[in-house]
Amino acid sequence: MKPLNPGESRHVGRYRLVAALGEGGMGRVLLGVSPDGRLVAVKQVHPGFAHDDGFRSRFRHEVQASRMVSGAYTAAVMDADPDASTPWLASVFVAGPSLKEAVEAAGPLPPGAIRILAVGLASALTEIHRAGLVHRDLKPSNVLLTDDGARVIDFGIARAAEGDSELTHTGSIIGSPGFMSPEQADGRTVTPASDVFSLGGLLVMAATGRAPFGGWSTPQVLYNVVHGRPDLGSLPPVLRRLVEPCLAKDPAQRPTPAQILDHLGPVPPGSTPWPPAVHALICVQKEQVGRLLALPQPPVAEAPATPGKRRTRARTAVALALALVLGTAAVVAVKLSSADQRAGRDAGPNTGRPHPAAFTVEDLREIDPCKLFKRDSLPATGPMEQSDGKRIYFERCDFSFKDRPDKTASSTLVVNLYETLSESKGTPISIGGLSGFAKVDGIYCVVSIENPYSQGFAMTASSGRETGDPCATPTEAMNFLVPQIQYGTDARYPLSAGSALSSDLCAMTDSPPVPPGNPNKFSFTIQGLHRCLWIGQKDLGVYSVSLLSAPSEPGKAEQRDLDGVTVSEAILPSQDYGPACEITWAHHRIDDTSTEDVQLTYNDFDKKLSNEELCANAEQYARRVLAKLPPGS
Structure with missing residues (x-):
């Protein structure tokens, strides 16, 4: 996203413009807001197309056809004005990076994400072809990755730039060389099968980070598209079996989108489509949009005369603020190795990057x-x-x-x-x-x-x-x-001095003490976030310590002094590990309504100990824990 220029119009049709989303071969894309508050992507065509009557006629026809396209995998066309001085159309805005941006930032997608992408692309083409359209420019920048799947944009609009216009002179091609079909590159008739060829190329790019047909120049790439073999050597066999038929030179040999969906089968419900780094990019874009919408807007009406110093300064300040927001929010997601993820918690909350210690x-x-x-x-x-x-x-x-x-x-x-x-x-x-x-x-x-x-x-x-x-x-x-x-939440406890919430309770004792006369050792421990449980060999019992917000009532409890700390001590009836002595004490006050309470339990596994012996063992453990806890308050 980029800020709008200080002097340019803030409205197109009934839409208030907020920022520039990007620019392509046919025009500029702007982020807009409809009167009912919905976000839209407004595409204004380049002035060169606007002066061509043939283009306007085709643009009008393609917009009408595009409005018939619906479904969960496309960004629906909401509005358009082919007769405006600069023709434009508005489609539903969806937050998410393009496939090109996602692969550049996060690397090739894993197999599970490739399958979800393939289902989304085939579903989108099914709807586009049902409306009588051929996309003609299905490329990585025209596929958006959103929270719940893929969205195909700009369907059918490339057709408006073809024909007898001077803008499409002999030798020019509408489309992206690395992803267009052989018939499109060769100037032959284009059918829905052309989009299937592009779909195959997109899957190769998503899985490997590169297009299936390379070359040092555009003519070389086009020659390879028409005559060469795609580079599929690094694809896993299951993906290669899907992609190879899509990239057949003969359109009749390619599967239909419906056949692709049958081959892939249903996507499991509840699947999160993309790797964490891609979802980070989605979060970044949402944050950018939120900040943009929160900025003060310039006046709707613009005076025809030269603006005074006050208006000039105000608009400049808004533009500078917008540039600052965009500059600070444009965080790029990066891939982290396992070592990086364990390295520490320095990413902070809501940075748009995977949290290193998440x-x-x-x-x-x-x-x-x-x-x-x-x-x-x-x-x-x-x-x-x-x-x-x-x-x-x-x-x-x-x-x-x-x-x-x-x-x-x-x-x-x-x-x-x-x-x-x-x-x-x-x-x-x-x-x-x-x-x-x-x-x-x-x-x-x-x-x-x-x-x-x-x-x-x-x-x-x-x-x-x-x-x-x-x-x-x-x-x-x-x-x-x-x-x-x-990505690093800020929903955290207030860790004031004395808090034990970040403590490793399994380190509260150097090792669990062994009862006198018994040479055996404890068999294993189970560690939780705020609990440690030692399970001993048969006649050693079970020892656990937990940090609780509000311990359950143990029944009849006695107040005792244990190394200067007032504790509640109670005998619990037989549990899974036998009867127990439970010792509880308040360690640290979090706020006016909650505290950190330590609860230590010692169970007699073989039910051999008296209540006094049971609690004597529990007190022995509690003293070791008290000595290791940070000073509470």
């Missing part, structure tokens, strides 16, 4: 899941709010939906940033490039996204629904949550 235990400990979601974060489910009642776990938040537009939809949602991945995993899914599972149990569904750095652990979202898809709400929640963490 999903590490250290990063997740500081995130407040209750702050991640706003009231309107899940529009498909309805307005949400944190559930009433005491909050117990820092890594978990419970939400309710009280004013749902769909009364059969989920009434509750539980989000947990880090818990053990169930052995019974469910149906494989992918969100934000991370693998996971959706498991249905009756009317309930748990969507789990595996932690890339902690094997056996996952983020989960769970909900219930009496009718319809029980996984709809947790899937929508995960699609909202994962990108926030990937």
Whole structure:
């Protein structure tokens, strides 16, 4: 995006112009706002075309045909004026980089994203061809990658520049050499099969980063398109089987878009289409648009006389502010190696780059899941709010939906940033490039996204629904949550001095103490964000320490002094690991309504100890934890 020039018009037709999106062979594309507040992409043709009557006639015809194109994979034409001094058309604006920009910034797309791209392109061509149009200029810059898939733009408009116009003199070609069909490059009749050839070229470029036909010059590229063999050597076999027929020299040998869709099959529901770096570019563009719309706008009417100094200064200030916003917001997503992702947390929130330490235990400990979601974060489910009642776990938040537009939809949602991945995993899914599972149990569904750095652990979202898809709400929640963490959320706890929220509780003791007379060692530990559990060999018991916001009531508890700290000590009835002594104390006050409480539990696995012996062991562990905690308040 670029700022508009200070002196140029701020309106085209009924649309207020905000910024310049780009410029191509036929014209300039501008970001506009319709009277009802919708964003539009306004394309103004170059003045050279505007003076050609043949172009205006073809432009009028193609605009009328383009308005018949609809569907989820195109940016629909909303309005146009072929008779304006500078002809223009307005289509729905969709946020997202072009395929060209995405591959340049993030590298070739992975196989799963290629399949989603192929389905989107074939679906778009199905709608375009159904309207009697041929795109003629299907190239990487005319494919946008959005949050939910691909969008094809500028369909059919290239046809307006062809014909007997002086602008298309002998030897000139409308289209992009590396992606046009042999018949188009050779000046022969162009049919819908030409777009299928271009589709094949786009898939090669998306998978490899380069066009299937190379050359040192445009004539060499065109010769290779007509006579040469495409470079498909680096394609995986499954993609090559799709692409090769699309790139057949004979149009009759190419599949139709419908046949391509049959070959690909349906895309799994809930899939996040692109790699994290591409979604970062989408976020950047949305932030740019938001900042642009928030800027003060110049007056609608422009005086015909030379502006005075005050107006000149005001417009210059707006232009400079716009340039500053665009300059500071234009952050490019980059690919990070595994080492880069683990290197540290220096990316900060909302930078548009993948967060280097996203999903590490250290990063997740500081995130407040209750702050991640706003009231309107899940529009498909309805307005949400944190559930009433005491909050117990820092890594978990419970939400309710009280004013749902769909009364059969989920009434509750539980989000947990880090818990053990169930052995019974469910149906494989992918969100934000991370693998996971959706498991249905009756009317309930748990969507789990595996932690890339902690094997056996996952983020989960769970909900219930009496009718319809029980996984709809947790899937929508995960699609909202994962990108926030990937790019560095600022929904974090206030880590004031004395807080233990960022502490590794498994490091609170050098090693679990062994009861006197028993030479065995503890068998293994399980680490959570704010919990550590040691499970001992048979007669050693189980020892755990947790950091809680509001511990559950243990029943009858006694107040004791333990190394100068007042603790509550209670005997719990037999649990999975036997009876337990539970010791709880307040460690640090977060604010006026919440504290960090430490809860230590020691279980007698073999049920051999008296209550006094049980709590003596628990106190021994608690002293070691107290010595390691940061000084609380």
